[in-house]
Amino acid sequence: MAGPRARRLTTRRWSWERGLPWVAWLASFGAVARAEPPAAGVPAEGSCPGPSCEDGSGSVSGEVRVAGQRIPLPDASLIVMPAPPGSEPGDYDPPLGEAEPPWARSTRSDDQGLFGVDELPAGLVRVAVLVPGFERRDHIVRIDPGATIRLTLYVVPLEASPFRTVVAGAPPVPRSQVVEHRLTKEEIATLPGSQGDPLRALQNLPGVGRPPGGLGVLVIRGTPPGQSQVFLGGHAMPRAFHILSLASVFPADVLDELQYVPGNFDAAFGNATGGIVVIEPRRGRRDGVHGFGEVDLGAASAMVEGPIGRGSFIVGGQRGYVDAVLASAAAVTERVTGEPSSVLLPRYFDYQALLDHPLRGGATLGVRVFGAGDVLRARNSPEAADVSAFVLRTGFHRADLVYRTQWQGWAVRLTPSFRYESNRLVAAADTFRRRRRDAIGSARAELRHAVGRRAALTVGTDFELDGYSTLDEEAGLDLVTGQGTLSEDEQRGLQSSLGVYVSGELRLGALTLRPGARASAFSVGPRFAFAVDPRAVGELSLGERWQLSAGLGRYSQVRSIADRNEVDLVGQGTGVQGASAFLPSSFGNLDPAATFAPQDSSLNVREALHASAAVRVRLGDGGAAELGGFLNNQHNNVPPLDDGARNPFDSVSRATGLEALVRARVGRKLYGWVAYTLTFADLVLLQAPPGFDYSRRPSDYDQRHNLVALASYVLPEHWRIGGRFRLVSGLPYTPVVGSVALPGGHQPVFGTRNAARLPLSHQLDLRVDKQWIRDRASVTAYVDVQNVYNRVNPELVLYAADFRSEAGYVGLPIFPSLGVRVDW
Template sequence: MRPIAWVVAGLVVAAGSRTAGAAGPSPPVPKNLCEKPGVCGRIDGVVRAAGSRTAMADVAVIAVPASSRRLPARADPASDRPAWIREVRTANDGSLTLVTPPGLVRLVIVAPGFDRFEAVIEVPRGGSAATQLFPRPLESNPYRTVVKTASEPTRAPSVAGRTLSREEIATLPGTQGDPLRALQNLPGVARTPGGLGLLVLRGANPNQSLVFVGEHPVPRAFHVLSLASVVPADVIDRIDFTPGNFDSRYGNATGGVVVIETRRGRRDGVHGFAKVDLTATGAMLEGPLGKRGGSFIVGGQRGYIDGVLLAAQKLLGEQDFLLPRYYDYQAMIEHPLRGGGTITARVIGSGDRLRLRRDGELAFDFRSDFHRADVVLRKRAGLWRLMVSPAFRYEIGRREVPAQMAVQHRRDYVSSLRAEAARELSQRFMLVFGADLQVDAFSARTLLQADSGVPGETMAQDATGTETWLGAYTTAHLRLGPLLLTPGVRAAGFVVGKATAFAIDPRLNGRLEVGERWSFRFGVGLYSQPRVSRYAADGRLVPGGARLGSDNLIVPTFFSNFEPLIVFQPLEDTLRVARALQASATAQHDFLAGYTAELTGFWREQNNGTPAQVLGQVLPGSRTRNYGLELLLRKPLTRRLYGWVAYTLMRSQLFTEARGPLPATRFTADFDQRHNLALIASYKLPRGWQVGGRFRLVSGTPYTPILGAVQYEGSFQAISGSYNSARFPPFHQLDLRVDKRWTLRRASVNAYLDVQNVYNRTNVEAYIYNYDFSSAAGGIGLPIFPSIGLRVDF
């Protein structure tokens, strides 16, 4: 018998005995206790964590005789001096087989991170007893994987890489457990007004950043109005979040990139969850596939806030609400290949619809959907690691305004391919080669009221075209003691119709470890993105000028980016390449108490690639400059507490060149947000309770003010001030969240209350002027908003 079994059994007996001081040591185990056939019985069991049903491997299970089924052991006098003791350790799948004398047997499990577990079962003579044992975790935590920015070996180190656990994302106040909304609380990410689902990274326009799911980009990261991400947190393995200085693997962006990697399904049985709250419901199922190690995940969610608002509209009478509705789905299969390697197949999709009804009639209807299928093949060939991934995406956008007899829609058929090879030439040197291709074949149509004035007569415009970009890249990983350097270069070509453009972007990232607690990261490089002027029909609720109607409503430019354009034929001779020079450096210190501190400085100078003329109109060249500091003080997730203080100090400016009669000018850029402070903390209480809060204080976004008006032919025309010369008032808001979790044997139940804007702060997100622009009222953002939800994991 192993000595540890005697130690554990002694502790079990000592803790459970009322007369331990007089009991003395336990007698030795008789060697011939179960040698005769048919005398003893057998226990066949499986040990799984309560709630998640995760198999517990290499856990010691102690068996002693029991005089009754009463629990706990301290109430059982027979445990004072057990006649025998058995011990076994579980296999990788949590299974165990234990031979014991017949009768009542007490099983005891004392495992790190779990409550002491006991169970009494009856073992038949010469037979077997099957059982499943469910120790309860000390901290109920169903979030099994980590969402982080840690790079794979073939990827360059991120200058501002940061890690968020899935539990932090799931319980972050004010985000409803959404992964990309959680990222909006990190340094370098601007707060978007009205809760819009936009990623403004270090002052870059949202359209200058990309979001990848796996090896290929998706057209958008959020559902309309930022109700949720298009990929839920439960299917995510990690998020590579890089607000700037990303490596040469990615192109066609001059801002930042977010790479979402989906995870493989669990193999220890069929698992899943179902959830419901005031805005949406969702479910997921995962489990093993085949006998060779494959797995699957299927899931989806459906938002129905339009139904909630319709009910409110009926109660409130004449109120008109924007009615958003959305859905998304995911299906993933991963399977090992003969001879090594894996193949992963994914199908993801997302759809949004936004309607406005007035007087019972449809006034506006906007729809946007995409569906994507991709395959990833990974395999080793000698010293090479190879990856090939083709994908196909179908997109459709549609906008209808019945009163104007206007219908606009566009379809895109996007084929893409990525291939990559990496080889370690030595322990200190590795090379990565890769290429990516995307071909977007689109068709568009618009139906409008004909100029003839005949009621019901329409005119149609049709357009087709192809947009292509091709990139080839290489990155070297060179380790020189504590210094890791990753120089790289990317060559890209862009084709729109018959026009072509090219760019070569060298980049360098690095990391230096100084001792055990200090590290420095740095990066510098060029980044390119095509820019083309187009004939276009604006499908957005808010036009690009960020004004509605007769200039009576002013909103931040953010609002003009939350919906796509219904785009038509690109104009000739307008393809240009916008190029940005990015530089950043980060110093990080890890404190003994587990806290970390990061300070990052960044600079981004972009030539916006403006064509000299569009349709005969002279356009001045322009460039954008963003620079600032980011501070992050953080307590990573521990047994009970996590939180951080994130502060960004940033300046964003727009410069236009002198051209013809137009002088050179300098303005505050649209996405300038001077100060952005976020304070976040969450604490676990006993009995499954958890409370957290988030406080944000942000500078107001810039806008172009109206200084007055002149009367002309019975109406008033506004007189505007200098571009972006005014700001909306500062924003501040407190959000609170309370979670309560019940851990059952085979499932866990979580109920939560997430309250945004607890003290009902009136944050101005727009200005609404009266008819003659003599006075204005502030259009407020989200009032106090409680969300109640329930989730069951099994």
């Protein structure tokens, strides 16, 4: 009895607003009458209800679908009744206070959304569709004697979201982690200030710092971006963001959830000493061909998905045209001011093609092809608009196979992959060229086996073999002969990594233990490095709501390339001279792909110890609160000097802190959270060279306080509004303390590295979405405004021409983003 009773109550709650109690009664009758649901297309029981039946009777059948998405809607109530006098076939808008009709018939749609009603009198009848959570729809049709009218009725959801989870992929493999956060696709798409970008959305979670310049890099627990990894389909991404970090190379629409683990991650993942982000692409939909097209100020994207054979496919792409926008803005500025302007013009694209197909015996095979390309060029002046003194081209193309099966009780996953990367830099008016190409084969194999009800074992291996070639060309002028010169340096080599891991899960009542270990080997040419990393995580459930977790583990990352941002290996050269402004060191790692050739004479492994603990409590209605602490202690293991002597800049990076998160969700209308991170991150030189002016300094990413509060609320009429407020400590920077007068200018004198800190920053971002739903498609328009009250949040310091005084700060102004998206 509970089912029908609940259904009746539900029916009354959504009884239409025009005050027709009889319709609600009929709808509830339909609910009760569905104790034995009709077969697809079979009319409900009953006899011809009207006097016109004497002229013969007909039928109406069809299907109910969700407007805008075209997916079948089961369990919809349909009421058939006489059409009002004077009405015409087509959609009908019933008036208020409508009288009870002389007769009515009701039914419900089946699992495929199909319905049918026969024995209807000839003439005009009205079909009303009522579904909880959807707008009512009335449609008038003409019944002809002996004929069946077919209808497809689309009903509009009251609280629609185009970001629905459609097809769940394989259930995620349980991994060991102390803290893990997931974002749904809806959250990613509607978070204010994130422009629907999946990795930018992560910046709202505890442990993730506010990136320098508002860009899209991941600064996790005070570590540089290059020490964290993004894994897609089990393989590390060569780059997670497009150039200048404008957007992720993998869009939110081809994934269901992001899994973000800021530390103490599972042994399945290696070559990272910061945090990780795990992305699993989803499968394409099989309920029809669907897709979307989206255009905003910076990019256009499109995607199509649907069934193919017994499987499904997704094909999508994105093209960024920020360069055109910036070039136009620069041209306008030049025209207005009469002054030439220089600007960097980024352009990018990415594409994805995913195919999933079931095989015999429950196995599945997936093929994933995707890639991205970026061009960054300098536009210097109106006269040189088409001549760039600086061009950086970078791109990759990757193809994965994913095979899943069950083998003698083991869940098996095999993912071979091939990737081709190309990076090319042309600078100094074409006199300086660098190029790197990589052909990379990689694979991951993983087996998981449940041992009784209390234990599970996972073993796996991953490897990567990278054949690279680099070419440096530099043109010069022989001062003596006056002849042009060209120096070339070409290198070819192999670099590789191999990991073997094992992790277990042991459930002992309220206590779950997840020990694991990973052994890694790295090589670059003839140089090798090895690491063995034991890890463990424990979880203790205290009742149904409370949970404690703690983890301890060792993490390694190969360092084949001098990490120039780590210590003062290259002095203070991270600034942009000539502009009286210097970027904080935190900008130094924005594009690791722009590094070309292995430089160190030996290969080392950065070694980190992660320790963390968290207490978590589940709140009602899907909410949760969490408080945790972490320690990330890294020996940077800077490779020795060429003569084999210990590098005097060898160092230890240490980050400690607290993370708190309160996450709430109220029904389907409101979600939000407050996240706070307290971080202390510094770097200690193990053996400071004589005369060196520090032995300990703040890390480039030492962001003491980071508070994010956000909420997104669904309003009637398919409006949604959201806001995010962020309050963050400024990043450290190296101040200019004075200058030396040189002929024609001044040479800045820098203070101690990271001796100063940018001021506190705060900003409010707002986002408004409006959706219009039609039968076969929906249109969503949005405005995402960053820094609503135009606060100047300093990103760098401006100095007077002689560097003797600070002239102000540079911050990002208010930035509105407009976009339109069509889903079908």
